[in-house]
Amino acid sequence: MTDDTRPAREWSRRIWLQAMGLAGPGAGLSAGIAPAFAQVIEPGDAWASAFRPFDGPAFQGELRTGSLAIEGRLPAELRGCLYRNGPARFRLNDSRLSHWFDGDAMVQAIRLGAGQASHHGRLLDTPKRRQEEAAGRFLYGGFGSTVSRPRGLRSPDELNPANINLLAMAGGKRLYALWEAGSALDLDPDTLASRGWKAWSPETAGAPFSAHPRVDPDGTVWSFGYMPGSGKLLIYQIGADGILKRQAVRELPQVDMVHDFAITERHLVFLLQPLVFAARADLRNLLEGMRWNPGAPLLACVMSKATLEPRLFELPTGGVFHLGNAWEEGDTIRLGYARAESIMALMQQLRVDTPAAPQEPGSSVWTEVSIDVAGGRASQQMTDLSAIEFPRTDPRRTGLRHSLTVLLQRGPTMDPRVFGFDTVIVREGERSQRHAYGSGWIAEEHLYVPHPHDTREGAGWVLGPAYHWPSGKTTLSVFQADALAQGPLAQVRLPYGLPLGLHGQFVAA
Ligand SMILES: [Fe+2]
Numbered sequence: 001m002t003d004d005t006r007p008a009r010e011w012s013r014r015i016w017l018q019a020m021g022l023a024g025p026g027a028g029l030s031a032g033i034a035p036a037f038a039q040v041i042e043p044g045d046a047w048a049s050a051f052r053p054f055d056g057p058a059f060q061g062e063l064r065t066g067s068l069a070i071e072g073r074l075p076a077e078l079r080g081c082l083y084r085n086g087p088a089r090f091r092l093n094d095s096r097l098s099h100w101f102d103g104d105a106m107v108q109a110i111r112l113g114a115g116q117a118s119h120h121g122r123l124l125d126t127p128k129r130r131q132e133e134a135a136g137r138f139l140y141g142g143f144g145s146t147v148s149r150p151r152g153l154r155s156p157d158e159l160n161p162a163n164i165n166l167l168a169m170a171g172g173k174r175l176y177a178l179w180e181a182g183s184a185l186d187l188d189p190d191t192l193a194s195r196g197w198k199a200w201s202p203e204t205a206g207a208p209f210s211a212h213p214r215v216d217p218d219g220t221v222w223s224f225g226y227m228p229g230s231g232k233l234l235i236y237q238i239g240a241d242g243i244l245k246r247q248a249v250r251e252l253p254q255v256d257m258v259h260d261f262a263i264t265e266r267h268l269v270f271l272l273q274p275l276v277f278a279a280r281a282d283l284r285n286l287l288e289g290m291r292w293n294p295g296a297p298l299l300a301c302v303m304s305k306a307t308l309e310p311r312l313f314e315l316p317t318g319g320v321f322h323l324g325n326a327w328e329e330g331d332t333i334r335l336g337y338a339r340a341e342s343i344m345a346l347m348q349q350l351r352v353d354t355p356a357a358p359q360e361p362g363s364s365v366w367t368e369v370s371i372d373v374a375g376g377r378a379s380q381q382m383t384d385l386s387a388i389e390f391p392r393t394d395p396r397r398t399g400l401r402h403s404l405t406v407l408l409q410r411g412p413t414m415d416p417r418v419f420g421f422d423t424v425i426v427r428e429g430e431r432s433q434r435h436a437y438g439s440g441w442i443a444e445e446h447l448y449v450p451h452p453h454d455t456r457e458g459a460g461w462v463l464g465p466a467y468h469w470p471s472g473k474t475t476l477s478v479f480q481a482d483a484l485a486q487g488p489l490a491q492v493r494l495p496y497g498l499p500l501g502l503h504g505q506f507v508a509a
Pocket of ligand 1: 208
């Protein structure tokens, strides 16, 4: 069952508690939040305005619509549910959270089928939210917020808002909301009700489980967990049946913040950035304890799936949140990632309490990496695609050579006072198609949905939401994957705005 005798649970609790000394010792509802949209929104407030309706007492934790207005025609074969997750609520009475990563999670479910669409959104029920609502205030600073009189932590999951991503298994019968420094939260896929923390094994109960697990074409789920300051990665291999096949702990450098990774047919690939976390008694949140180590290399860590033994390869210094798909060509591993010089400045910018400050999303460049595993060398090539993020590819091709990568880009004409992205890109080889939403729009992650009967990547669709801040409303757009530049096939209009979220998954019906 396990190939490591050190119980993951023990190190997870110990390291976390040590690190967290820093934490201190439906339509009717849409009518209820409508007054917020009557305000005139300035460009500098556009991003923050998406969250405001969920901070007030009018929001009771759930939004639901019947059949929504659609412009154009939804493809008949596009049937299923787009689930998205993200921080939504930042205010509790007079208490506020300031960092985007810390808000209470809201999961959105946009159901598509028979040419129709509906929306259901629900604030997730977590122990953190229950404790804080009982106290009438926020109790934990979390990643980057500061609260007065923080409560001491007994376990990582007391801090866990489950607000980054989702993992669907068993054809969508199982759904988990993911954070990255605590457990996965088991959700009912139909009602979005929380069923409690998922323990993949007794040893890993309460241990961190990443926000970016990767799923092999056979349904095997690979994931990892890290805790700032621990110097260790916890690796999970979970069968398509949901049973944990293997867990292992590996000691590695530069694992104080590992947000994403990639898999190939035979390997796991991590990009370990020179970000250092140092716990101090006076820290009020994790971000205060993080420092960038300028000039230190980005380390590509390759683990054989068979042995999980790590090999390290040096790349030029840089930072990373998200990797694209990876694949093998003989003994060479290829992958793309969104490369930043450093991610510190971006993390410090992601605040929801300073809406008037000019904000930039950083200048991440789509960068292609080649790792010669046999020869012990790695190199990278920066492409001409800059100001990009949120890479997504065909989920059927995870770990295999793929052709299309979907990205978001901050277009050159986007108002500098508005934070975020306004353009969707489909990249194929060195060619890119674009769709710019235009003035007034902030695009969220767009993902690739395969055609159910046609295996060609171009036959699938690209879909994702965008928030129109002057009207305070969200639209879901559906594009033909190989004809993005022709504009959306269909646009689903929601009667309200959704909080700008992080990641989503599509579950085909
Ligand atoms: Fe992410």
